Amino acid sequence: MLANAPAHAYPGQCTYCGHCKPCVANLDIAMINKFYDLATMQPEVPATVQSHYELLEKTASACIDCHACESRCPFGVKIAERMKKTVELFGG
Numbered sequence: 722m723l724a725n726a727p728a729h730a731y732p733g734q735c736t737y738c739g740h741c742k743p744c745v746a747n748l749d750i751a752m753i754n755k756f757y758d759l760a761t762m763q764p765e766v767p768a769t770v771q772s773h774y775e776l777l778e779k780t781a782s783a784c785i786d787c788h789a790c791e792s793r794c795p796f797g798v799k800i801a802e803r804m805k806k807t808v809e810l811f812g813g
Contacts, residue, residue: 735798741790746783750790750800753781757807766810774811781807 735754744750756774760766774780784804791800 731796733797733799735800735803736796738795740793740795741798741800742793745787745789746779746785748779748781748783748804749777750804752777753807754798754800754803757781757803757810760810771811780811781805 735751735758737751737755739751741750753774756770756777760770760774763770781804784801786801786804788801791798794800
């Protein structure tokens with residue numbers, strides 16, 4: 722459904738659509754972004770969100786900053802920048 726949304730509908734916002742795949746470092750970019758968004762909607766990072774993030778096979782710290790995903794993102798999300806913010810938020 723989101724794939725049919727006009728590109729201008731969510732500029733700069735990750736919609737977890739998966740168009741960024743495949744990640745060279747094999748990150749689940751959409752899920753990492755979802756956990757980041759869920760965590761930043763709260764005054765503190767919820768323990769459940771932190772736990773689920775830590776259970777990912779690879780976390781944002783594995784991002785190699787190649788930006789290949791960004792060229793595929795139809796919403797212009799600065800994914801590499803979000804990976805850095807995610808590492809700062811979750812600690813790895």
